[in-house]
Amino acid sequence: METYYNPKDLDKFAEMAEGAPKLWAKFSQWYGAVFEAGALSEREKALIALAVAHAVQCPYCIDAYTTASLEKGADLEQMTEAIHVASAIRGGASLVHGVQMKNVNSKLTM
């Protein structure tokens, strides 16, 4: 194996049915329903998925949801802003834990 990630492996996702077909069927049905238009539009859901894909750093998901966002009518500006939201939360999540550092620092220092 030259690399852990191969773009063609994305097409093999459905092979995860092997070994646990009932669980795969439930997952597929639920997954499909999640991305249908509801209170949020399909494009909004694709952009959320794209942002989360970056937060969890999943190359398959980034590939799939960049394509999906474009195919739902988003453009580069919207996709980039979505990624900034994910990045801001990731960065903010680190920074806000600084409060804990400050709590410990207060307790340990004079």
Added chain:
Amino acid sequence: MEQRHKSMKAFGENLSNANEQLKIINQENDYPHFNEKYEAIGEGPLTTSEIEIFQINLGKMCNMVCKHCHVDAGPDRKEIMTKETLQLCLNILAKSKIKKVDLTGGAPELNPNFKWFVSEVRKLDKHVMVRSNLTILLEKKFEDYAQFMADNKVEIISSLPYYKANFTDKQRGDGTFNKSIVAMKLLNDLGYGKENSDLILNLVYNPIGAFLPPSQASLENDYKRELLKNHGLVFNNLFTITNMPISRYLDYLITSGNYENYMTKLVNSFNPIAAKNVMCKFTLSVSWDGYLYDCDFNQMLEMTVNHGAPKHLKDFDENLLTGRKIVTGQHCYGCTAGAGSSCGGEIS
């Protein structure tokens, strides 16, 4: 990808040749032939019903050189339909029940007999649609064309690949979006696209890359909201059209390394409902030199009608052209993928 200023043909590029395109599109691979896939839906071979739309390519000359153009049109193209051939079209239309005449190009307005021809078709009481690129309406010598089309109740169908400048200019050249906005304002002022007006302005979206179009209804809402909010503009309908893997778009797919994935996507997205509604079933496409084709894409691939149907306007016979078997190739998957695609947008 750099903006072009001339056609592929001007540079003698390999893919300006229809045979070279066909070699790539129809090469041996794992995809089923389009005919097999179509016949599996139980409709028999793909055949036409009555001709409803008479689509005429008035010439390949254009003031623009868009990256995705399936015609390989541009300012350097000299192929223009002559007045004699236009007269042949009129003679046929005068005797036919066909109600809609769809004028395309290049920029159809660049045909020197455009106004005369449109006026003559209107005298026959036929509905005329013009596929205008909008920017031509601002060019010198063409400034009165918008008024002319309004006076003749011509339906205008115009490419606007996005409701913002970024995508539009990438596909159609720098400054195109702003020019398009000015031209749309001119058309709106004439009554085009407005509620309770009989002047129809439809817009066309093509994906700006190697992906399928969004849902037509959803994107139309976005276009209407954003164009009204940002520019005070209105229009009637948005048509989302899939890019066909031919000509300049094929060149883009190959040079960007997207060809294989795009073809796989088209084949895997085959939609039987779209396949039952493809526009070649009720359209006849006429080239600048009078040859007959099942669609505009076949025309650019130089695949004339076949199976006993007359191949040129001079031999036109509506009975022989009705119920004809359609000439297909692997590019046909472009019209049946996802929600389907036609010159009028989605078909399922």
